[in-house]
Amino acid sequence: MxxxxxxxxxxxxxxxxxxxxxxxxxxxxxxxxxxxxxxxxxDKKKIYRSLYVAPEKSVPVGKSIDFEDLKGRKIAITNTGDGFKALSTSCTHLGCQVHWENEKNAFYCPCHEGYFDSDGNVTKGPPPAPLAKYDVEIIDGNIFVKVEEVYNAIS
Ligand code: FES
Structure with a gap:
């Protein structure tokens, strides 16, 4: 070869x-x-969107308004006097609806006497975790809340 x-x-x-x-x-x-x-x-990266809620002056100190995120989950937007807080109204115990009680300076769940402070932390009762929080922005005197974007199932 x-x-x-x-x-x-x-x-x-x-x-x-x-x-x-x-x-x-x-x-x-x-x-x-x-x-x-x-x-x-x-973990897929979440995308958030700011949604207009209401004029700031329409929610005086001690008052709360209800809002829904893009998935239909209820959010309480509350003027606690320290600013606006946006927290889920679903109790972390068994899912009852909580509401802000200004005289108690707390979110209250009537189902099993659950209490949360103005930041959504549990202060009393059976709830095992804090309320879910949403970021709030005040832009030109208007309240905006940041919620998770909802995707079309096809895209
Ligand atoms: S569901 Fe709220 S304390 Fe039980």
């Missing part, structure tokens, strides 16, 4: 082995990526 033909064969072997190795590594990489996403799905 002449040496140029021998070099040609070994070059061909080298190239095919290298390409096969690259293909194997690539397929293992893709498989590992999908397997990891299946086992521990990446």
């Amino acid at each position: 002449d040496s140029s033909k021998k070099d040609d064969v070994s070059r061909r072997n080298f190239l095919s082995t290298t390409l096969m190795g690259v293909g194997l590594v690539a397929s293992y990489g893709v498989t590992t990526f999908y397997a990891a996403n299946f086992i521990a799905p990446e």
Whole structure:
């Protein structure tokens, strides 16, 4: 066998082995990526939108107005005197509706005597966790609340 033909064969072997190795590594990489996403799905990044609620002056100190986020969940927007707070009205115990009681300076759940402070933290009763909070912005004398964007199921 002449040496140029021998070099040609070994070059061909080298190239095919290298390409096969690259293909194997690539397929293992893709498989590992999908397997990891299946086992521990990446937390999808949430997108928020600011929704107009009402003029600031329409909610005097001690008053609260109800609002709904884009998923229809009720939010109490309350002027506690320390600013506006936006908290879910669903009690973290069994889901009853809480409301602000100005004389008690607290959110109150009548179902099982649950109390939350103006930041939504549990102060008394059986609720196991604070009320869900929403960010509030005051822009040009108007109240806006940041809520999670709702996606179309098709998109
Ligand atoms: S549901 Fe609110 S305290 Fe039980």
